[in-house]
Amino acid sequence: MFGIPEDVAIWIISVITGFFFILGVPIFLCVAFWATLASIAIDFTIMNIGITSYQGISSYALLAMPLFILTGDLIGAGGIAKKLSIMARRVLAPLRGGLAMASVATCSLFSAISGSNSATVATIGRIMIPELKEQGYNDEFAATTVAAGGIVGILIPPSILMIVYGFTVNISVLDLFKAGIIPGLLVSVALMVAARFWCRKYDWGRPEPLIMKEVVRSVWDAKLGIAAVALILIIVYGGISSPTEASGIAAAYCLLAGTLLTREIKLKDVPAVFLSSGRVNGLLAPVVSISIVLQQVFSILGVHDVVSNFVHSFGSYYVMMGAMMFSLVLAGAIMESISVCIILAPILAPIAVSIGMNPIHWGIVFIVGLSIGFITPPFGLDLFVASGITGIPYDKLIKWVPPYLLFVFIAWITIMLVPWLSLVFV
Numbered sequence: 519m520f521g522i523p524e525d526v527a528i529w530i531i532s533v534i535t536g537f538f539f540i541l542g543v544p545i546f547l548c549v550a551f552w553a554t555l556a557s558i559a560i561d562f563t564i565m566n567i568g569i570t571s572y573q574g575i576s577s578y579a580l581l582a583m584p585l586f587i588l589t590g591d592l593i594g595a596g597g598i599a600k601k602l603s604i605m606a607r608r609v610l611a612p613l614r615g616g617l618a619m620a621s622v623a624t625c626s627l628f629s630a631i632s633g634s635n636s637a638t639v640a641t642i643g644r645i646m647i648p649e650l651k652e653q654g655y656n657d658e659f660a661a662t663t664v665a666a667g668g669i670v671g672i673l674i675p676p677s678i679l680m681i682v683y684g685f686t687v688n689i690s691v692l693d694l695f696k697a698g699i700i701p702g703l704l705v706s707v708a709l710m711v712a713a714r715f716w717c718r719k720y721d722w723g724r725p726e727p728l729i730m731k732e733v734v735r736s737v738w739d740a741k742l743g744i745a746a747v748a749l750i751l752i753i754v755y756g757g758i759s760s761p762t763e764a765s766g767i768a769a770a771y772c773l774l775a776g777t778l779l780t781r782e783i784k785l786k787d788v789p790a791v792f793l794s795s796g797r798v799n800g801l802l803a804p805v806v807s808i809s810i811v812l813q814q815v816f817s818i819l820g821v822h823d824v825v826s827n828f829v830h831s832f833g834s835y836y837v838m839m840g841a842m843m844f845s846l847v848l849a850g851a852i853m854e855s856i857s858v859c860i861i862l863a864p865i866l867a868p869i870a871v872s873i874g875m876n877p878i879h880w881g882i883v884f885i886v887g888l889s890i891g892f893i894t895p896p897f898g899l900d901l902f903v904a905s906g907i908t909g910i911p912y913d914k915l916i917k918w919v920p921p922y923l924l925f926v927f928i929a930w931i932t933i934m935l936v937p938w939l940s941l942v943f944v
Contacts, residue, residue, distance in 0.1 A: 527559040546804045553811045575807035584799040585765035590632030594641035596776025601740040608736040611726040615717025619710040621646040625667030626706045633678040635671030639903040662918035665904035669889040674702035696943040708925035809860035850891020882940040
C-alpha cells in the first residue's frame with residue numbers, strides 16, 4: 519500500500535481508527551474504515567466488501583433482531599410493561615427494598631418478551647424511577663438500579679446479542695436461548711441482592727404486608743404480558759417455530775394487544791413506534807453487515823492465531839479463562855456490546871473450545887461478561903440511558919454501581935465454574 523510494508527500499514531490504519539473512535543466517530547464507520555483500508559493494504563479485493571456485507575446482513579436468522587426490538591417498543595407503548603411492574607411490586611412488597619427489587623424483576627420480565635438492554639432501561643426507567651422517588655428512595659440510586667436491572671435485557675431470552683453472537687460464531691441461537699434461562703435469572707437475583715444491600719444501609723423501602731387480593735389482581739391485570747412470555751416460551755422452546763418466526767409472532771401479538779385490548783396504542787401512533795424501532799435497527803444492522811468483512815481480514819492477517827497462541831501461553835486453564843474474561847470486561851467498558859461481540863467472539867470462541875469448554879457454555883459466559891460492561895465506566899451504556907431519561911449527571915450514578923458489579927461478578931464466576939447452569943436445558 520503506497521510502498522509501505524504491510525505490517526506498518528496495518529499499524530498506521532489501526533492508530534488512525536483508534537483516534538477516530540476516541541473522537542466519537544460512530545463505531546460502524548470506524549470498523550468500515552479499518553476493514554476497507556486493511557483490505558487494500560493486504561491486496562484483498564475491494565469488491566469483497568460490498569458482496570460480503572450484503573450476504574452477511576441477508577441472513578434469515580438476523581431478521582429476529584429488528585422484530586424483537588419492535589416487540590420491546592410495542593410492550594412499552596401498549597402499557598403492558600407498566601402492568602408487569604405493578605405485579606412485581608405487589609409480589610415483593612414484604613421484602614425490605616421491595617420496590618427496588620421489583621424494578622430489577624420488572625426488567626427481567628420485560629427482557630423475557632423483548633431482547634434489548636437499552637430498551638429495557640428506557641422503558642422500565644420511565645415507569646419505575648418516578649415510583650421509587652415517590653416512595654422516598656434516593657434519585658441517583660433509583661436511576662442506577664434500573665440501569666443495572668437493564669443488563670438482563672441481553673441475558674434472559676430472547677436476546678438480540680445472543681442472535682448476533684450465534685450468527686457470528688455459527689452456533690444455534692435456539693440453544694443459546696435455552697442456555698441463557700438460568701444464568702439470566704441468577705444475574706437477576708444477584709442484582710436484587712445488591713439493591714437490597716443499599717436499601718438496608720439507608721433504611722429505604724420498609725417491608726409492607728403481603729395482600730393476596732392485591733397480588734391476584736395485579737397478576738390478572740398483567741395477563742397480557744404473562745401471555746406474551748408464555749407465547750414465546752411455548753413456540754420457541756416447544757420447537758413449534760424458529761426464534762425468527764417467534765419474533766414475528768411476538769411482535770404481531772404485542773401490536774394487537776396494544777391496539778385492540780389495552781388500547782394504549784392508537785392507529786396514528788403505530789408509524790412512530792415502527793420508526794423508533796427502525797432507528798435502533800439502523801444503528802445495529804450496518805455494524806453486523808461489516809463484521810463479516812472484518813472477520814475475513816482478521817483471518818488473513820492471522821489475528822486469531824496470534825491471540826490463541828498468546829492465551830495458550832498462560833498454560834493453566836483457569837488463568838486462560840481469567841485472561842479471556844478480563845478482556846471481555848475491559849472491552850465492554852469502552853465499547854458497545856455488539857461491536858465487542860463482532861470483534862472478539864470469532865477470536866475467543868475457538869480458544870474456549872480448544873481448552874475444553876462447551877461452545878454454548880462459553881457463549882453464555884461471553885454474553886454475561888459483555889453485560890457487565892453496560893454498567894462499567896467509562897462507557898456504561900445503561901448508565902448513559904438512565905442519565906438521559908432522568909437528567910441526573912452520569913458521574914452521580916457511578917458511586918452506586920460497585921455493589922451491583924460485585925454481585926454480578928460473583929454470579930458470572932459461578933456460571934463459568936458450573937456448566938450445568940447453562941447446559942441443563944440444551
